[in-house]
Amino acid sequence: MSKDEGNNGKEHKPRRVLGEEWVDWDGGKEPADIDEGKKTFILLSLLVIVFVFTVGALFWYLVLPRFLSFGRIWAFSLSIVFLSVTVILLAWYILLVVTVFTKKSYMKICLTRGSSLFFFLYPLAIRFASLLGISRDRLSHSFIRVSNTLIRPDRGNGPVLAIFPRCLDRETRTKAREICESHSDVIIHTASGGSAARKVIRDLVPRAIVAVACERDLVSGIQDIAPRIPVIGIPNNRPSGPCKDTTMDIRSFLDAIEFFSPTP
Known part of the structure; x- marks a missing residue:
């Protein structure tokens, strides 16, 4: 009887030497060929932005009375900041979608992959993906496709x-x-x-x-x-x-x- 057949019939996980990011792999079957489209990351990014908007609006609603107690100018300033961030983030997302699906960059400084905003979406999108039963690798595959679309030679x-x-x-x-x-x-x-x-x-x-x-x-x-x-x-x-x-x-x-x- 071979060594693998011993130990009371226990199954042995396949030996893996490489793969720095696979330390949590349990030896189970993984998808052999993932083919996730760009829409997955785009839609989950939209959920992230809606979540950020909701949290921001709640914060604005809760702190606005306190700012009013300091004077109307403070409340007005807070409202302007909130609306400005909302408009900028929404415009950025729209341009991202347009660029990804038309492959035309209308705002290069906003859409480069070096944008911290682009990378900010990914870890939050992973959390939403897990709640929806979408694996990390599927979301990552979609993210890579979006990233590949945004690059320029x-x-x-x-x-x-x-x-x-x-x-x-x-x-x-x-x-x-x-x-x-x-x-x-x-x-x-x-x-x-x-x-x-x-x-x-x-x-x-x-x-x-x-x-x-x-x-x-x-x-x-x-x-x-x-x-x-x-x-x-x-x-x-x-x-x-x-x-x-x-x-x-x-x-x-x-x-x-x-x-x-x-x-x-």
Whole structure:
């Protein structure tokens, strides 16, 4: 009898070495191929904004009498601040939706992925998603799609860095390398995790990044890197679970490389 068949028939969780963001994985089956549209993050962001509006309106209603006791000018000032924030946030959201679905940027300074407001929505959206039975990975996949839509190519100096996870299977890795090798300004790097990928980025200072990883690692990297360097995230597929023989959409990878490094 093998070692795995012993121990009173207890099931053993598959061994995983990689995946900094998968420490909470219980060995159960995960979706092998998530394909969540941009609407999921957009709609949950709307719920977040409505929630913020509601909390703000309640705060305004409760403190307005106290400000009136200090004078009408104070109450008027508070009302102006509340209305201004409301209008700005609502306008930002409308422009975000228009940009995502038309792929035209009408207000670049407001819609860059480096906007703290854009990243502010994500952790709050996760909380609403959990209440609605939407997994973290589904929401993250949608967030990555929105983020990819908002980026613009950087024609500055430096190479385009393609980052692969070590868990990518051989066939997928070979196809991806062939794509990269057909572009002279693309550098390939295989990272053992998020920390290793960040170190390579600091050392190379690329003008753009195409990163392949699970949704959790991609979101973490986008939040850290995107404000400074354009990043396109390609979520991997996990038919064998996290960090083992993963694959990816080769067409999406090719499009991302061509976006930053067009073929003459």
